[in-house]
Amino acid sequence: MNLKQLAQELGLSQTTVSRALNGYPEVAEATRLRVVEAARRLHYRPNTRARSLATGRTMAIGHVIPLSTKHEMLNPIFADFVAGAGETYHRAGYDMILSIVSDGDEERAYRELASTRMVDGVIVHAPKTDEPRIPLLAEIGLPFVVHGRSSKATAPYSWLDVNNRRSFQRAAGFLADLGHRRIALVNGIETMDFAARRREGFLRGLADSGLAPDPALMTSDEMTEGYGYRAARRMLALPDPPTAFVVASIITAFGVRRAVEGAGLRLGRDVSIITHDDDLSYLRNGEDIPIFTALRSSVREAGRRAAEILLETIDNPGHAPITELLEAEFLIGESTGPAPGPTPALVAQKQMADR
Incomplete structure (x- = not known):
């Protein structure tokens, strides 16, 4: 079917049909919807070569x-x-x-x-x-x-x-409000503008909560699952490990979760994670209840x-x-909770250090 035939089917001029299909504002919305529906139903596709010539x-x-x-x-x-x-x-x-x-x-x-x-x-x-x-x-x-x-x-x-800066500022502030004081950033490559803005937002969120950043708890690299795993495993092995992570990608967050669980820790109880979620078609952040607390943007x-x-x-x-x-939309999932209290081992270690 060509444009002329579609116009005849609808009882409209070819100009009106063309303008409706191309979203011109002077075409009434009811007319536009009627034309679009007819084009779909009748399997009309514009003649790209003719349109290019015109x-x-x-x-x-x-x-x-x-x-x-x-x-x-x-x-x-x-x-x-x-x-x-x-x-x-x-x-x-x-x-x-x-x-x-x-x-x-x-x-x-x-x-x-x-x-x-x-x-x-x-x-x-x-x-x-x-x-x-x-x-x-x-x-x-x-x-x-x-x-x-x-x-x-x-x-x-x-x-x-x-708004990457605002999103990561909110994430850091949210974790600080839950009592976390050792908050890590697992970021993308920071020569990329989005990652640079996320770092700025993260630092601003810490400052708003009276927290000083620790360079040992901030890292940047290509956002893969393996990178998230390696970065989190290294940080969790520190003498004073993080109790929370802000992560730049849900793909990377799965690696962070693997490191947390591999260390025998419980997600949302011992360690919290907030991630950016691009709401991917094939990689959903859970079903009814999100796996990760996330800043979602499709x-x-x-x-x-x-x-x-x-x-x-x-x-x-x-x-x-x-x-x-x-x-970004802020979603509360299963990966965040209040900062954990000190374990008996840590309490004993501190008491020995204070003697």
């Missing part, structure tokens, strides 16, 4: 992915983000192009996408605190949206981010919204940059 666009969006062993987003979180973005592209009749490049070829890849007009825009993933892709894309004139932010960027640009929904912002940017090239800051 608009001068490629009707494709690019994602450039570097093959780095330390790249934070080359993990299942990226797959959920792309799935969400793909839903938006599909509704708007856009294709998605994934370009896998070596780390040193990123700039060349972006310049090639722009010069050959292979895509109408790109989404930038995993920005660093000083992100070189932002001025590069502004220079070559390729529309873009950043998933995250770059603290040192000076020129305005479009972005969608979670990465799939972020993909949908970032794609919408990019398409708005492409449709309105002279419009001011669009920025959106999302707040």
Whole structure:
């Protein structure tokens, strides 16, 4: 079925149907819903080639992915983000192009996408605190949206981010309110902007509670299960171990939990954990009751919204940059509880030290 046939089926003009399918605001909501439902029911898909000829666009969006062993987003979180973005592209009749490049070829890849007009825009993933892709894309004139932010960027640009600083400030404060005084941070790579903001928030949360940070209880690395296990096992072996952890990823949190249980400790009783949860489609934080107390923010929904912002940017090239800051939802799970009291062994050790 083509656009003309769909319009005839609905008794509407082709212009109205096209505008309804592309989300133009002047189309009444009832009309838009009617058109979208008919398109779904009749299996209508826009003719991408015809639309490209009519608009001068490629009707494709690019994602450039570097093959780095330390790249934070080359993990299942990226797959959920792309799935969400793909839903938006599909509704708007856009294709998605994934370009896998070596780390040193990123700039060349972006310049090639722009010069050959292979895509109408790109989404930038995993920005660093000083992100070189932002001025590069502004220079070559390729529309873009950043998933995250770059603290040192000076020129305005479009972005969608979670309030990472606020989230980790809340996490540290919550644990301090439960009586924990030895609180550890198991963070992502801190050259990445999201991880730098999380560290800032964690430190602010400690300071708000009158607690001094201990460098021995703060670590950063690629967010894997193995990293969480190794970091927690090392910290739990300290003479004065942490009684609580703030963790940057639910994947890493599973490693922290493995270390806690491997040390013969009980989660939520002897040791508490709060983690960031990207609400992944295939890796749920429990069912009715969350396994982990968590700061939840759907990465799939972020993909949908970032794609919408990019398409708005492409449709309105002279419009001011669009920025959106999302707040994470705080969920109480089974992994947190009051700080444990001193064990008889620790009490005896302290009494011996005081003599």
